[in-house]
Amino acid sequence: MSVTAPLGFRAAGVDAGIKSGVARDLALLVNDGPSRAAAGVFTANRVKAAPVLWSQQVLAGGRVHAVILNSGGANACTGPLGFQDTHATAEKVAEALAESAGEIAVCSTGLIGERLPMDALLGGVDLAVSQLARDGGLAAADAIRTTDTVSKISFKRGEGGYMVGGMAKGAGMLAPGLATMLCVITTDADLPAAQLDAVLRNVTRVTFDRLDADGCMSTNDTVLLLASGASGVVPDLGEFEQMVHAVCADLSRQLLVDAEGASKAIAIEVVGAVSEDDAVTVARAVSRSNLFKCAIHGEDPNWGRVLSAVGTTDAVFEVDRLNVAINGIWICRGGAAGDDRSKVDLSPRDVTITIDLSAGPHSATVHTTDLTAAYVLENSAYSS
């Protein structure tokens, strides 16, 4: 299932020997059409990995025939030679599929700053092509994992019988400008590239871009949306966007829950803002406060750390009109202590912080995690 849930797609996930040990590390997804319409969004980081630079060019054409994705190396900060490696990968896939490299997107994830083992990778392409199958979606989702403890997949059926499917990876460097991740969404609906692009931008803005686990923006973030048109269904655009939103929200949630070392999934909901931008600004500031994230880890309803983060923003608010609830208990009212903090139950994994700016009608939610010793240990020991 996953990316092969919709008609018209085949996938494979193989062990190419890019990563040490026995593990799948190369995924290939092929769109057999009849349509090849596609859209993509990429990291806002100015330091972009070679595959991002390549795939941006491919997506500018609005058509993707295949996506090749590797774990075990980000191919970021590798200079002109790294870009040649990406190009050679696309050419190799194109050759195996008797196609043009101009419609082959490339994604990589793993350590920054090292060249990919190209012999292994190019050999893996042949293996992946030989294993392409209609039920290859799970193997592909498995092959793009890095520190992910589980594969992330999702799919949903739309009105009239078309499907939307997706796979994603991401566990560290989860921050906006897309939570750090690779994600491929597929559909057998029939839509032109421009409409796919609009839908993808609308959806990622309120799903992956509202996920901020550790404030660190990756060099490799990529979300692709590929349409085969194989169902023959031309969906209502609004309904299609809802389907894509549902799949992306589901994958976002899976990324959050699997974030490195996290023990809490925290929703920071800002209401009463004069604009959605203000609401996002405030929510993001709180999501990036290490002190706040430590407090939630310790199950301490420390609303003072929420207010001190809110106070660092330029959002419209008056301090003496700020209200904060933790899991529904309004422990801060009018900028000072409110209901009894002992009423707050922080034992569940899911935590909701509600911040009422009392300034306007807009709202937004950013999802983050707690800061744990496990996060530190995982990221101080992480591959050198």
Place this chain on the structure above:
Amino acid sequence: MSVTAPLGFRAAGVDAGIKSGVARDLALLVNDGPSRAAAGVFTANRVKAAPVLWSQQVLAGGRVHAVILNSGGANACTGPLGFQDTHATAEKVAEALAESAGEIAVCSTGLIGERLPMDALLGGVDLAVSQLARDGGLAAADAIRTTDTVSKISFKRGEGGYMVGGMAKGAGMLAPGLATMLCVITTDADLPAAQLDAVLRNVTRVTFDRLDADGCMSTNDTVLLLASGASGVVPDLGEFEQMVHAVCADLSRQLLVDAEGASKAIAIEVVGAVSEDDAVTVARAVSRSNLFKCAIHGEDPNWGRVLSAVGTTDAVFEVDRLNVAINGIWICRGGAAGDDRSKVDLSPRDVTITIDLSAGPHSATVHTTDLTAAYVLENSAYSS
């Protein structure tokens, strides 16, 4: 010594019973003149504690007769009643000194969101007044500690015989808009308030404001500079600024080394920037990357995490002209792998990251710490 190193100052530090257990928690510093010229800088956080709001008004007059400082409670987010508590504290000190409350500055530090135990605090004022002494500087520095493991003091003698002394507290919430802290600098030089103000702003901009341990800006940050004029020396202004700079840099370093849970003191030095602002922006972005800070904790020279943080800024640079050295080894050249990373020795406590933007002549350094499991443990267990 500390704040009583210069002539004209008396201080005391007492156990007023504000904090639980046996520990000093109330400090009083009195300027016996003949001058009372003073300047102050305060947190840029829009959520300001009551003592900050009060002391800003006092400092607007350019004169301070005494400073009363308590640990055991920040008196932040306590509403109008909290402001009344600060006012009552100043009035109590004024009454004991037969003075006007308008020249009494107040500083508080501790948990946000709770009222201070005013009976204990006001009783402590009488005790502190009775213990005021020329050698009270150390007791005062001890009384303002929260999670600080040591008192932070410094002093320096200027040309012609005047002195500059200082004390500071700060261990968590160390971030700009002043590293979160209380700091009082004293001098027996004779300078008017306007000159003290200019010197203090110049100095804090490049010392405390370049310290960013955890990215969290406090509600209570206060740095005061008090001049008694008791030495009779009117110093050269440039030399005086150097003295104040030396004391503030020394105290900054002490704050950094004592930052909660830190095992490394990291200097992030950005060179080759088109402006000092650009250099600070880049250095600060790196100092706030949890992944980078975890890597240094793990003694992993992970320059990819440096570049991915640099890439999130709007500073002027070209990716393929970025160079990064860790402890003097240029492991990234031209945006890609440079010298052998195995040459980097990350075992010393002091770590220097040098980032060359290759874009201009300006530079700046921001000081930060690594991110450790000890930081998480300290801040998830911290007072509830």
